[in-house]
Amino acid sequence: MALTEKQDAGGRSPLGPLRESGGHKVVRILWTCIWLFYLSAPVIDLIRGGHSTGVRLLGALGLLAFVVWYLILVIRTARQMVVWRVLASLGVLAAQATVLSLTLGREWLVLFVYVAIASGAALPAEISRWTVPGTTLLLTATAYAVPEGDLYLVGLLVPALMGGFAMVGVRQMIRTTVELRQARATVAELAANEERLRMARDLHDLLGHSLSLITLKSELAGRMLPEHPDRAAQQVADIEQVSRQALVDVREAVSGYRRPTLPGELAGARTALTAAGVAADLPAEAPEDVPEAAESALAWSLREAVTNVVRHSGAKRCTVTLTNAQTLAGPVLELAVTDDGAGGPALPGNGLTGLTERLEAVGGSLSAGPAGRTGFRLLARVPLGSPS
Numbered sequence: 194m195a196l197t198e199k200q201d202a203g204g205r206s207p208l209g210p211l212r213e214s215g216g217h218k219v220v221r222i223l224w225t226c227i228w229l230f231y232l233s234a235p236v237i238d239l240i241r242g243g244h245s246t247g248v249r250l251l252g253a254l255g256l257l258a259f260v261v262w263y264l265i266l267v268i269r270t271a272r273q274m275v276v277w278r279v280l281a282s283l284g285v286l287a288a289q290a291t292v293l294s295l296t297l298g299r300e301w302l303v304l305f306v307y308v309a310i311a312s313g314a315a316l317p318a319e320i321s322r323w324t325v326p327g328t329t330l331l332l333t334a335t336a337y338a339v340p341e342g343d344l345y346l347v348g349l350l351v352p353a354l355m356g357g358f359a360m361v362g363v364r365q366m367i368r369t370t371v372e373l374r375q376a377r378a379t380v381a382e383l384a385a386n387e388e389r390l391r392m393a394r395d396l397h398d399l400l401g402h403s404l405s406l407i408t409l410k411s412e413l414a415g416r417m418l419p420e421h422p423d424r425a426a427q428q429v430a431d432i433e434q435v436s437r438q439a440l441v442d443v444r445e446a447v448s449g450y451r452r453p454t455l456p457g458e459l460a461g462a463r464t465a466l467t468a469a470g471v472a473a474d475l476p477a478e479a480p481e482d483v484p485e486a487a488e489s490a491l492a493w494s495l496r497e498a499v500t501n502v503v504r505h506s507g508a509k510r511c512t513v514t515l516t517n518a519q520t521l522a523g524p525v526l527e528l529a530v531t532d533d534g535a536g537g538p539a540l541p542g543n544g545l546t547g548l549t550e551r552l553e554a555v556g557g558s559l560s561a562g563p564a565g566r567t568g569f570r571l572l573a574r575v576p577l578g579s580p581s
Contacts, residue, residue, distance in 0.1 A: 479515065
């Protein structure tokens, strides 16, 4: 049975094919092709070695076949290949290197370096740790069979061993990086699924009872309406109360999932204003120890104000300030968003009503209107604590 790298009992890799990114492919191909400079020795031998024309032609064809086979083998390692096919291909390369070295001379012993590199690049580490040294042993045996081949042996053993094991390291590094990327994607997907399940569970807990009660009371009101309209009206009033409470619960739950913070909104405001071509003058950081509800209300105010600046004002500059102030009612935190745009009165329908409700819910206030002859200013204020 054909075996593949990291196989399971069924003969398949649990990770599937090794999928490399473009950067990984470039790294691997560079590491593979950097050794091609060793081909200068056999090329020079073909040109200046004193061989006959027929021998030169056969040698050139053999060298071309060797290089093409080598490159195909190494470049295809990104795909899932069965080990026996890789071993057979390496056997062909080794046979070519042996025949060319024995027939053309010691300069061709360098081809064994490529066999070692291809072995490290194309085989799993648990196999290549044996084939790379095996290739160097074959190189040694062939060198002693070639006239004066032992003179080249010292200069080829180290490149063969180092090159082969370097490709083992590169292959392992690429596989580890790919596995890490896959693991991160899996973790992110699991986290997203868990969050969706949590939201579904919480919304079910919030709405399940309320909707069941609304359904029951609606059916009851429908049966009471012809004969007992006063009792039906009471049921309708109960339905209204339950519906309002359910709406409050859902808003609180959703706000908990997507509660904005001042640091996050300041960063988002800077990005939005810059993208819109508006010069942004914002605080470097947000105040600390702001109550959660008050911070959330100010963060929503900042988001709405910046959105209006980007969409409607036509401003060239926007200034945001966060100031601690003392009032008769106690300490407050003020958020001011001022632009130099077209200005004009605050119009309904642009989210200001919702901001006012949010701020009033935490004991704050909102004012918005023209800032001088041109421009617009929004001022949101939230309490920080009890009066001293």
